[in-house]
Amino acid sequence: MQIKKIVGKKLKEIRLKQNMTIQMLAEKSQVSSNMISRIERGLTTPSVEILMRLATVFDKSINYFVEDVSTSHEVVFTRPGDRDKTVYDDEYNMHTESFTSRLRDPQFMSFYCTVKKGGQSGVKNMYHPGDELIYILEGQLRMTIVDEEFILTRGDSLCFKSHLPHRWENCGDADAKVIWTLSPFTII
The missing domain is CATH 1.10.260.40 (lambda repressor-like DNA-binding domains)
Structure with missing residues (x-):
């Protein structure tokens, strides 16, 4: 259809x-x-x-x-390697696997992201409706929200209102593994 x-x-x-x-x-x-x-x-x-x-x-x-x-389904179970993949290699130097694709009418979007060493959202801030949660599994990520800077490492999380101007970059010496969640459903 x-x-x-x-x-x-x-x-x-x-x-x-x-x-x-x-x-x-x-x-x-x-x-x-x-x-x-x-x-x-x-x-x-x-x-x-x-x-x-x-x-x-x-x-x-x-x-x-x-x-x-x-x-789409009301219950979605996936194993590593079976998740829908989105690649932002050209723009952000980041690879994502969606936890929520195929879920019927999700009210949030969540990804397992691999941010390559040096990967970044760009020099300009981004902003959009909703809330954002970032949880670092491995590596290091620098988040700048308005004028405040946060260096996130393994086990750290950061939650913020996405309407605030923000940007990010992998400031570590290896790839960063991140769980990234956005609510409501928006586009990174």
Whole structure:
């Protein structure tokens, strides 16, 4: 099934379950009623920003609207090497394995990350909605949040509001192994 048809079907289902008209949803989400109607009819694929606005109204992650229920589950068990992999080698010099992929409508996202020696998020700060938790299994990571710097080593954790400007880098002499968790579902 095409992504725009999946999104449209799920949006209409959840709106009707909540006894909400298109106009009511438009007012709550700040998305035009015309756009909502086009999405529900499968005529357009909404931008991430519009999807986030709609998801917030229903207290859902954007993943709720784009996942195919036939390929997602309520319980997901994985062994090392079987997790979905995402590679950021070019951009961040980091390799990730998702703990939460294939989970139906996750309200958080969690990864096992290997940050290569010298890997970093860049010189510019990043920020996004939600909360973040970092737990260091091996190696060293420097986190800068606003103007405060934290050097994290094995066993250290750091939890913060992700709307605060932040950046990170592997400042150690080896790869860093990290469990990284974000809530709600966002993109690193």
